[in-house]
Amino acid sequence: MKAQRGARALALGTGLLLALVGATASATPPTGVPPEKNARDQGPPAPSFDPEVSRDRKGVDNFRRSDPREAALSPVAESSGLSAETAAQERGEVLTLAEVIAALDLHDPRLEAADRKREAAEGKLLSARGGFDSKLKMRGLVQPLGYYTHGVADLRIEQPTPLWGLGVWAGWRVGLGDFAVYDGKLLTAAGGELRAGVSVPLLRDGPIDRTRADIRQARIEVARTGSLRDAKRLELEAKAAEAYWSWVVAGLVLDIERQLLAIALERDAGLRRQIDLGNREGIIGVDNRRLVLDREGRIVGAERQFQAAALALSLYLRDERGAPLLAGADRLPQRFPAPEAPALIDLEAELAAALERRPDLAATLDTREQAEIELRWAKNQRNPRIDLSSWVAKDLGPGPEDKLPVEVAAVVxxxxxxxxxxxxxxxxxxxxxxAQVDAELRFARDRVAVDVLDAHSALAAAYQRARLADEQLELAHDLADAELRRFELGDGDLLLVNLRELAVAQAASDEVEALGRYFTARAALEVATGLGVQPVSIE
Incomplete structure (x- = not known):
């Protein structure tokens, strides 16, 4: 598609639309009208079209105020609260897709929710690590009355470790007073008893236990929630790009409808003068008035579409406080960028790269790793529990002879x-x-491949439709030009002129929509391959 043709067509056919039929306001009357009457009564010459001036025509923009017969519609339109967004005005700073994506990254509540989910996973990891926290245990007993009066104090510190389930502990206890024979072990020397020990599981809970499994799974969960956040970002980028290009399409189509109305208004003034002079039949003026009303109705529909697109875009475009921001017509670009023809690629290499980059697939792989850890733990739990424990103890200070030697013991x-x-x-x-996760993983890989292939297919089709729409627009211009010349020579009628005008406007709208689909498909391809939506230069 040639850049010159694309730039003209993507400017919505504005210059040629008015040039083709705006001249009917000063069209040559039927054969037989004296030349001197032409010069005196035809009205002002056909205007030369300036896109910037046309966008600031308040009469064209707000026909509800310029046309006394439609004045009652003005407060109705303003009741929507969005009429200012659709008002024709001078173009300001163009809203770019990069600006929308930046606002999405900084302020979108859905990404914030994903960030909070990751924080929750980090909290779960911290909690799981608490399984290896040191534990301080204390116990005290005083029996001042009874046959055996005594007191006991026991202090113990336990420290589990991730080394094959090894646990170590140390403590001090003291037991003084009179003890029954069966409580003799509670008695210690006067300085109490120091003791320390270790315990280790030999089979069950040795290679892996619940605490270590929870920590590993929680650590993976942190990575998984990060991947889910990245996947959500890609999903929102695709939706934001679609909303942005829909907004651009709706705004440019609204421009087309306004220019179509401008044509009818320009012609209406000239026809009224010619009807007053008897050069045209009055029914032609009535028919042109009908065209004006029809095109005013088309503007109402186009305004609604633009307002809906602006509202949809505001879910992604937000201000510094995170509130939705409505983008008005002043931020629309002049035209679409020229599309680039899709190039032949190594599809297998691109699929392999997409499988490496796609965060949703990475999240599924993380889920599988968590399931593998759970399976390892469950398999270990089928083993018998064989725990080996050993400790050493030494009483301090004076006391019974049987309490003073060092004690060493082991238990299985x-x-x-x-x-x-x-x-x-x-x-x-x-x-x-x-097995369930494996099935989901197979589907996830298939989905990535389908996403990439579908995105390539959509992009190729969108480019072809844009190319064909460009050619169709050029032919519509040629037909409208020919029909205008017939009308000027008195060999045509207003109905055919109107049909050709509508055909040009429809062809221009079709091309705008085709280009919108092209750039939406391009963004979808970038998301499908895991690259993320790339910026597009637009003015």
């Missing part, structure tokens, strides 16, 4: 639930959950 504990239903049920559930 065995626990084996015979049916193992709990452990077997946990293993069955973990294995099924891993």
């Amino acid at each position: 504990e065995l626990e084996l639930p015979i049916p193992l239903r709990k452990a077997r049920g946990q293993y069955q559930r973990a294995r099924a959950e891993l």
